[in-house]
Amino acid sequence: MKLAVNVDHFATIREARHSHEPEPILAALLAEQAGADGIVCHLRGDRRHIKERDLKVLREVVKTKLNLEMAATEEMKKIAFSIKPDIVSLVPEREEELTTEGGLDVLSNEKHLTPFIWDIKKAGIKVSIFVDPDLKQIEVCHKVDVTLIELNTGKYADLKPGKERQEALAEIKKAAERSHELGLEIHAGHGLDYKNVLPVAAIPEIKELSIGFSIVARSAMVGIEKAVKEMIALIEKY
Ligand code: PXP
Numbered sequence: 001m002k003l004a005v006n007v008d009h010f011a012t013i014r015e016a017r018h019s020h021e022p023e024p025i026l027a028a029l030l031a032e033q034a035g036a037d038g039i040v041c042h043l044r045g046d047r048r049h050i051k052e053r054d055l056k057v058l059r060e061v062v063k064t065k066l067n068l069e070m071a072a073t074e075e076m077k078k079i080a081f082s083i084k085p086d087i088v089s090l091v092p093e094r095e096e097e098l099t100t101e102g103g104l105d106v107l108s109n110e111k112h113l114t115p116f117i118w119d120i121k122k123a124g125i126k127v128s129i130f131v132d133p134d135l136k137q138i139e140v141c142h143k144v145d146v147t148l149i150e151l152n153t154g155k156y157a158d159l160k161p162g163k164e165r166q167e168a169l170a171e172i173k174k175a176a177e178r179s180h181e182l183g184l185e186i187h188a189g190h191g192l193d194y195k196n197v198l199p200v201a202a203i204p205e206i207k208e209l210s211i212g213f214s215i216v217a218r219s220a221m222v223g224i225e226k227a228v229k230e231m232i233a234l235i236e237k238y
Contacts, residue, residue, distance in 0.1 A: 006212025157191025
């Protein structure tokens, strides 16, 4: 199991004081040094954490894989063309939300997404869609011609251990199995932390986890290298 570390919330702390620190670029480098397989950041329309400058410097220094999460807008497409991240992850975005609230509704946006995805792929950038573990949505992901999806683990992560959480986990498993049958590469993420990550890491079709908030929070206590290493030690068992 691979780990991609999302560095957005190092920038959130920086922006809380409109300061120069902590530096998300340094966080990315230290995360790579600690064994992360990729770095993720989300350039939001409102630029609340990651800025274009961060993205440019990350592109220069990240040696593993840079994954740019973005909304499927013309503004973001232009930025992706100029930065050329290794992966563009398409996510839904609402200005009022605290964090991404759900997967992209590929079913309702198929007409818009098909040429959008094609343009990005033509520029030599791999495209991923952040999608709920919903079989109908997954079938459309295959139809709009992406080869990679990220399953949204947010619903599972928000639930306390118990029957409902087991059901949410079963949905993720089913979605992973179907995606695998369709030949899709499967990543997963959102809300995963040191306590809830194991059952998701144990799903064999899922090859990479994208984790941000819990690693940033743990970094505040033990430093980023230790926080990343602890997460890798947990998920590596699978
Ligand atoms: N994957 C996607 C598509 C996301 O939008 C986010 C949050 O930015 C994450 C994964 C990471 O979620 P968390 O910060 O809760 O680990």
